[in-house]
Amino acid sequence: MKIWHRTLLLLVALATGCAGPQAPRGIDAGAIDFQARHDPVKVFVDGPGSKARGARSGAAAGAGVGVLLGGMLCLAAGPFAVLCAGPALGVAAVSTAAGAVAGAVTAETAAEMAAKQKFLADSFAREPFAERLAARLREGARADAVVAIAPTWRAEVRLVELSTVGSGQDRPFRLRLVGRIELRAASGGEPLFVKDYEVLAKASRRIEDWRSDDGAALRATLAESVDSLAAQMLVDLEQAR
Secondary structure, eight states: OOHHHHHHHHHHHHHHTSSOOOOOTTOOGGGEEEEEOOOOOEEEOOSOOSHHHHHHHHHHHHHHHHHHHHHHHHHHHGGGGGGGHHHHHHHHHHHHHHHHHHHHHHOOOHHHHHHHHHHHHHHHHTSOHHHHHHHHHHHHHTTTOSSOOOOOEEEEEEEEEEEEEOOSTTOOBEEEEEEEEEEEETTEEEEEEEEEEEEEOSOOBOHHHHHHHHHHHHHHHHHHHHHHHHHHHHHHHHHTO
């Protein structure tokens, strides 16, 4: 099979069968009873977590830059490329050392990461975000309904994970929120459709900025992320109609 043919089949598979679980055909979102489920949300903080790991990460990044610069140096040397091997290795070594120092300096300590994790968990617990998710789904599913429809299905929705993207002392980071929907018949039974959805917030702030005004920016960003999760879920349900 020619490579272009294999590539075409891969693209078709990605566009059709690899987009995750699909809602059963014939679902009417307006006939779904959306209920919030209040399971504990897992909170993860992205980052090396120690000065030693930070140094290793920085050294790896520095080594990559050094090798790239060294390669460019040898490429420019043309026929004298053999003679540039020594200087190129020196560039890589210096970059590795510099990267290690920078990584150790900017890495967050375990205590800093624990404090960030606690702040995120406490701020999240202050607002009924799971209820907001269910409310947004109900509003969106019944926006065009002329008369109320008796529920045929029941969907439990919940938020399962909150994590940060980006790490380092005094560096901005973003928030990643994961929500889950479980669809069943109104009478109960095994789930007919289970799928996780995720949103990566556009806002990127330092921890001090997220903490300011009693965490107002953080809660507002989480509320926006919850609304985006509801919109994603509704798209899947509407496409299954």
